[in-house]
Amino acid sequence: MSEPETFPAPVLGNTVPPPRSKWESEYRAFLQLLPQLLTTHRGQYVAVHDGQVVDSGDDEIALALRVHAKYGYVPLHIDRVAEKPPPERIPRYRILPTDAA
DSSP states (O other), X not given: OOOOOOOOOOOOSSOOOOOSSHHHHHHHHHHHHHHHHHHHSTTSEEEEETTEEEEEESOHHHHHHHHHHHHOSOOOXXXXXXXXXXXXXXXXXXXXXXXXX
């Protein structure tokens, strides 16, 4: 019987896999910028493009329209600057009664 082949142990630790998409890269940049943004943009929406904040405002839709008008329809991340992320929304559907007439 032949000797078993051994391989080196995998490297464990704080190795983070590279982002899978440009949006994920922008989201990670937002998370890294968040501590600083809490002091400068608390409660506002910010748009992150190419790893930096490119615009901010109180209205998420108006912000998205401005940023897309300036940079084109490219992957970016728009989020509200807050200490805790908002709770995940659970969609609810309601069946409206129809008139029986």
